[in-house]
Amino acid sequence: MNTTTQAPDAAAERAPTERAAAAAPGGMAAEAPRKAKAPKTPKAPNDREGFRQAMSWLHTWAGLILGWLLFAIFLTGTLSFFRSEFNLWMRPEMHGLQPMDAADPQVAQTAQKALDALVRKVPDVTQWIMPLPDDRDPAVNILWRDTGNGRFETLRMHPQTGEAIDTRQTMGGDFFYRFHFELRTAQKGRWAIEGRWVVGVATMLMFVALISGVITHRRIFKDFFTFRPTKGGQRAWLDAHNVTGVLVLPFYLMITFSGLMIFHSLYMPAGIATAYKGEKGVDSNAYFADLQGEKAESRPRRGATDKVEPLPAIALHSILTEARTRWDGGRIGSVQARRDAKGRAVVEVTRHEGDRLQYRPPRLLFDATTGQWLDQADATSPAVKTYGVLYGLHMARFADTGLRWALFGFGLLGSLMIATGMVLWSVKRSAKSHTQASRKGAANAADAATPRAPFGERLVAAINIATLAGLPLACGVYIASNRLIPLNVEGRADVELAWFFSAWGLALLWALACAVVRPSRMGWSVPLGAAGLAWALLPVINALTTHTHLGTTLPAGEWVWAGMDLAFLATGLLLGWLSWRLRPGRAPKGKAAAAKAPRTSTAAALPTTPDVSVSTSGA
């Protein structure tokens, strides 16, 4: 690390102008090679700085191109940590079900009751998957089909009575989850593969931006704990970006890399094609069987119209009891039954995902008719184990409440890191054009009085607003729509999504109007204020439309329900506070230069108030 002779603060104050001046011959020229981000260094004095500069360029543009998409992926992915809770909250009909301890032996009776109810409803069911209720999801959700290879239907049941629960049509938290890895736009998926490819490219760029960012950050250890929100302007934004980036870096690297790895078979099929050559082309079935630690023949290949014999009557109780003994009292996560390739009916018992880090828990196979134990399926090879651990880290099914909130906080910090990075791009450019404008101003005073940012910068500013403020708005509207849309509307789940995308689209139109067409400071505060209002009103809307509001859930100590309402309220207040800080007419106190600057130019590019980044600690 180079040791700076001057006080770091002084350097920070000067940084923006210095960078602009570095290209010009004169006083600062000696500084230029040392500034990694100086725009035009004539000659790199050594390779390291040249490399760093190249990385800086890469970081800037890799970050910018898909940064907005990344922000959306990161934020919805973060919300997905609470997918079960969203699923529950958005189906108030499920209120009153008692969360179950998956270690409770009673689970076996619950499973049997649910299965009986399913068989009564669908006598010739050929396959079913039943995740058992646990402390996060109190209902029994059965996926079933009575075809050979058709779509699964879902049935929700009361764990004690086995009665079907009639819930409203909604995607619930699954929408955030689906959107974050395949950009799902409708309940029945469309363009799923294309969406996964787009997300994959964005994730790859995220990975590039992370690594190049570490290289670019010159003072990574010196500035490790440094955050100076009062310094104002670019310095505060850069500090916020660095702090949110560096402190939680292990999480970002893990989540990005594992995110790429989860879809490795889609992104990099060449390895499978080489190693799993069968007689009839690539035998990817064998590969996936290996990945899951199963025998290749256990999963039959069937066409959608193939006839399959219905399952026989199954006595689950003894099977589940034996599974528990074999696992030394370990928790049972789910049970399923199907016919294997030979036509034999088998029951597969899966251990609870919270019992270990590695994803895809061990499974026990039983003969469905006799209840005889057949086999244990569990991936044991080092490569598959490594993959399973990465997968498990990404899904965080192992996390208890405290850990889950911590990971959620990391996700928010990551979103903030991306957001501050995007804003920084604008701040930097507007600071630069300022210095240039004021230098030109001597020659042409009229021109300097109303500098107008180039179209590209205004466009970036607009999309910044549309994404960074528009997405929280859209999420709030989506959750509100869950309570506001009448229950009997045709295709209700898709109508909710229509609300989501309309709100986002409106935010984009607003942003284009405010940043590109006619720059004004309203750009940020209005959508943020609307988002704050939407989130803060959620508990109110909830109280007006359901019985699962704070008035009943708080006294009853139902923290899963009450916690959601309280978190919505907190989000609303936070967004509202941001909007208030960025309201028009409030002179930014941080940087004198920015305050003196003509309103039009700064307004379009940035919410000049540096204190916004204070929220990093609140996350």
Place this chain on the structure above:
Amino acid sequence: MSAFLLCFAAWSAMALGMDRHHEDATGREGAARRLQQLRRTGWLLLLLSLWLAAHPAGGVPASLGVTAWAVALSVAAVAVTATVTWQPRRTPVLAGVALVAGLAAWAWGW
């Protein structure tokens, strides 16, 4: 929990071992030797907390313990950054409290 508290103490020691934060916290410049000692203490505390996390009590697999430690590591770093930013004077006291509480929490099996 103990991992978080110990990491907090460790990161605080490291922050206090840096010129700028040492001055913010104590009001005077620290001697180079003292700063180095503080930084070393910080590293040792981090290693200690990792070792403790790798030997969790109550049948929890070590893999989960270490994962929780990695999370605690980042949370503590964020907490220390917040402390040196807004409460620099209280950093040494908080670090001491965190160290004692962390050891107590570990002894209680938290």
